[in-house]
Amino acid sequence: MGRVFRNWAHNVAFEAERYVRPKSVEELSDVVRSAKQLRVVGRGHSFNRALDCRDTVVSLEHMKRVLHVDRDAGTVTVEAGMRLSELNERLEREGLSISSPGDVDYQSIGGLISTASHGSNLSFCSLSDFVRKLTIVDGEGRVRELSASDGSLFRAASVGIGLCGVVQAVTLACEPLFHLRKIQSVVSLDEAFEKVARHAAKAEPGHLELWYFPFTDRVFMIEKERIAPAESKGISLMSRISLVLIENYTLQAVLELCALVPRLVPRLMSLLAKLAGGPPESDVAYRIYRTARLFRAIDCEVAVPFESAREAIERLKRCVEAHAKRSDRRYYLHCPVNVRFVAPSHQGLLNPAFGRRTCYVDVSTYPRFKGHEGLFEDFERELAELGGRPHWGKVFATNPLSRYPSDNVRQFREARRELDPGEKFVNPFLRERLPELF
Secondary structure, eight states, X not given: XXXXXXXXXXXXXXXXXXXXXXXXXXXXXXXXXXXXXXXXXXXXXXXXXXXXXXXXXXXXXXXXXEXXXXXXXXXXXXXXXXXXXXXXXXXXXXXXXXXXXXXXXXXXXXXHHHTTOOOSBTTOOOGGGGEEEEEEEOTTSOEEEEEGGGTHXXXXXXXXTTOSOEEEEEEEEOXXXXXXXXXXXXXXXXXXXXHHHHHHTSSSOOEEEEEEOTTSSEEEEEEEEEEOGGGOOOOOXXXXXXXXXXXXXXXXXXXXXXXXXXXXXXXXXXXXXXXXXXXXXXXXXXXXXXXXXXXXXXXXXXXXXXXXXXXXXXXXXXXXXXXXXXXXXXXXXXXXXXXXXXXXXXXXXXXXXXXXXXXEEEEEEOTTSOOHHHHHHXXXXXXXXXXXXXXXXXXXXXXXXXXXXXXXXXXXXXXXXXXXXXXXXOOHHHHHHOGGGO
């Protein structure tokens, strides 16, 4: 009997013959050499079947050491199984910080870079753009160190979707520890995008993200600005309680009610918009960035050119309203929509933000709601017309490779073939969705 693996959202499950947790790079190499097929699952915070593997599943949860800190160079080298939360805490002790980490900090470093996971800051791109060196185990079990001097091999493995080897260790660029102030407000959709335009025109735009409430014209807007350490007051106890109770348990209770009586969703979205917001908060950057996610959800996130951000929201609104009015398979989108912005990527060949300022639009569904598939597919299709590229760790139903530079796809394919000539890291889902890579 094998082991059944379920992802964090419990929307993907499969049985693997072997579930292995190596403790050293030598043991990891042996596992790769002996496997017929192999996928790495990280912390399971992906929502599609790229995880799926019926032979050997590898978890790097026992490989999470800090290997080297170079304060002069401003870099840290860690094993890929380390959680972002663990890295942030270690960096604070070293007086360092990641410039723009994501907000879900229980994910592994290897998983975050392999899927181009990101924060929201037009001065920076995803975490994978901070990668300076990679140590991987290729499809033949060889340990290889890659850096920018390795050209397309490094650029492919930087956002490798698990196809370019097992990432064992990562060297990341850091900066001196800094503090942030978070300012929250609820505004109209027009006001939010006026703010986005002004924000983008700054020389150093910084952090801005939006949460749009479906069936309303209201947006919860979050700005985060750098401040001197002396101005930082720390997050209050009441704010911590609010983070857990209101942003998790209260919202979950609302979603449970909505699942029982879906037609209440529009009214409850209006209520949530009125309850959103709070006083300014300030602390060390990573504490301001992080968000507690205590209930499960399934996400579909698409990256569009920054200039198409407002049009993307308008298309989403039309999709949401159309699905709520259907006579059959009616579905009410019931979670606030997260809208984030990043700088262009120039490193990862398959980074969804490659070559352009980017707006990410993230649609979520609570698992108790059924019938989200139609909305997700329509949303993805509408944004594909704007050049949308799906997040590699989220739900996606179509092949987006035609929306990347063709030379990027070619270089990735050639690098993948060199790093995995026997296609050990390939599974049916990836072969079907992304045939040009094989």
